[in-house]
Amino acid sequence: MALEEAAAVHPVDKIPPPPKMAAFGLQHVAAMYAGVVAPPLIIGESLGLSAVQRTLLIGASLFTAGLATLLQSLGIWRIGARLPFVNGVTFGSVAPILAIVAQPVSGNPLSVVYGAVLIAGVLAFLAAPFFSRLVRFFPPVVNGTVITLIGLSLMPVGIKWIAGQNQSAPDYGSPARIVLGAVTLVLVLLLNRFLKGFWNRIALLIGLLIGTLLAWPFGLVDTSTFEQAPVFHLPMPFELGTPSFSVSATLSMCVVMLVAMMESTADMIALGEIVDRPADESTIAAGLRADGAGSAVSALFGGFTCSAFAQNIGLVALTRVRSRFVVAAAGGILVLLGLFPIAGAMVSLVPQPVLGGAALVLFGSVAASGIRTLGRADLGDPFQQLIVAASLGIGLIPVVQPEFYEHAPAALRTVLDSGISTGCLAALVLNLLFSRRKAAAEAS
Template sequence: MAVHPVDRLPGPGKLLASGLQHVAASYAGVVAPPLVVGAHVGLSPVELTFLVGASLFTAGIATLLQTVGFWKVGARLPFVNGVSFAGVAPMLAIADAQSDRRDALPVIYGAVVVAGVLGFLLAPWFCRLVRFFPPVVTGTVITLIGITLLPVAFGWIQGGHPERPASPTGLGLAGVTLVTVLVLRRLLKGFLQQIAILLGLVVGTLVAIPAGAVDTTVTRHAALAGFPGPFHFGHPQFELPAIVSMCVLMLVCMTESTADMLALGEITGRRADEKVIAAGLRADTLGTAVSPFFNGFANSAFAQNIGLVAITGVRSRFTVAACGLIFVLLGLSPVCASLIALVPQPVLGGAGIVLFGTVAAAGINVLIGAGLDRGENLLIAATSLGVGMIPVVSRSFYDDAGVPETLKVVLDSGVSAGCLTAVVLNLAFHHLGAARSAPPARSARGD
């Protein structure tokens, strides 16, 4: 019996090369969320390096769960799982709700554990709920993810101090990085084009060296090998407002992963049926529930790797399993993980404009196909985007409005607030409203 291309094991050379390509395509996405959250809660460079390494390690574990799998866990498709961009905004909101941001990580970890367990239990039934997350909802949420993260990129350009004007050096480094990424994306092809952002970060960092903007202290003192010991930042703490916010995020991540599995199934020629999707969601959510024990965050599918599968034509899930193994090894080497700490914040900001802007553009692309010519869909998207933008424009908008703290943490995340608004409005316009209008329609036909 012929082996399906998804299940074929390539030779060692092709396995390693293809695995490295997937690492290159997703590395920046894996390390960006811990950089954002770590900087926001005030971690030192050494602690930030540790957090990046932990995220690489847990992303590798989640990817292996997805590609190799066990029991009913894992879609067994060439699927990279990494730290979800969608989780950044709610985690920043949770941090802002603490009296001291430095105490936020245990609260975030507790919420992520609960959200992961809830998602794992819901996986067998979630496929039946996807009808409540049509393109108008998912497109709105993805757009908000990008929009709410763009101010983070601007803050990086300002050296991590959004209240201060950007310096000429910061603007220059961000500009060099941004232009480099755009030029490389335009001129390069294939594998090199896939790693244009990574190459842009390298170029920006090299330019920053003579400007005195690179701090090598962390790398000089980093160990060659290490392990992200459990509960490095404290044992998980469970606070209801944070849990609600992360559970909403989990539903969003599960929706995105479902869409990605359907797309990848078409590309690989192995259609993702309900059984495959349920197994894939179990891998997503189990990886998320386990990650906080090793100081990681929520994991979900990385769509950019789906494009890589389509471009290269290499459909073997074992090439992505090799990527997961490389992530694990990187996470076990602090000196490798510390290399990202060499990148100055303005350089990250220049790349972040492309990175986060691409997420927003992807959401807009989904909305284009969501039927906005229908008045109700336009209202759903417009209202949800407006509600989601409130905390982006004004972080103190709800401070004196008498909003309960449980609800405030959700509303202070543009992604969570926009998602809830979109789901409720979609129910009102397309489900509850449709049910109410059904009898009059039958009556009209009867006349």
């Protein structure tokens, strides 16, 4: 009887043994660490913060990302998708935040940012049940297109990690970086091919570790963070800025939050397909509430807008570890990294070329899941073919040419510069258009 009950538990709700759960959780943190620390690092540098202040800003982002991830994966009441869903600072908020802090204000410019994020988070929480009703407009042809687009849109991120973020840097696209990325890619593939059981599940983590050790002799491992990171620091409310309010800043962050909600909806649908627990309307509403609540709490502790991390969806697809408690363990690790910045400095040792080589597999896994979902659509129907073709083309515009919309109004660029958002909107509109036309043709 006990065996039958255990077998009835969905893989998403299974609790692995603590050692495995910790290893799987650490793997999730390694996959998303660079994405969490990049926004506060960029914002801190633009504000001219000292090294210690930047460290505190990064620590706050890690701490709040951990809280948001715990909220999403474990859930409280009707808050949290209760899926292996990782949350953290969305990179889509960086450009609007930089625009806000560039405006002349009296006092701490971060205070205006935190006020805007706080209001946007509360409004997102309240709007979640209405926004979640969009799920009825996501048949397989839309789901598959959006999931595929998520994977393809992330590919440039991995490639930039390999080549370098700054084209004027001396080592940009250097043979050492490219070889290191390629070696890591091959390592991850070979480890997934030949390792068995538990070791197969942490193949990515092993690949990152070996890649980091190989990078050390080439001087690509940066240890300077240890010189700046304090051993322990407890993030306190309003420590980095007491929220103050600006109408223009709030409107800007509300648009960012709207885009984040759209991407989170697409990510939850993608993750539901991967873990064989489809994200219904109530799941999406709960997940969006967690995005809003996580963002509001983040603003209090010095973080920024929180949203889904698509690279971790790729990790779930790659490792086939579907337990939400593994992601909860990752959330706990993120909280500890926020409390112990010196530990976060250890994770940051992984060079970006190594991370980029592994990321190509992760992001490709997301795209492959989208293609699998498209297999359930009727692509023999020319209308559905057009939906896929046009939506992918529109969604890839800002991916292939990031400056394509540079002459568009700033408010629109927040949406247009997100290939996931534009592709998702295109797929939704085209599906409505062609499904009605097909229904009319069949009726006549």
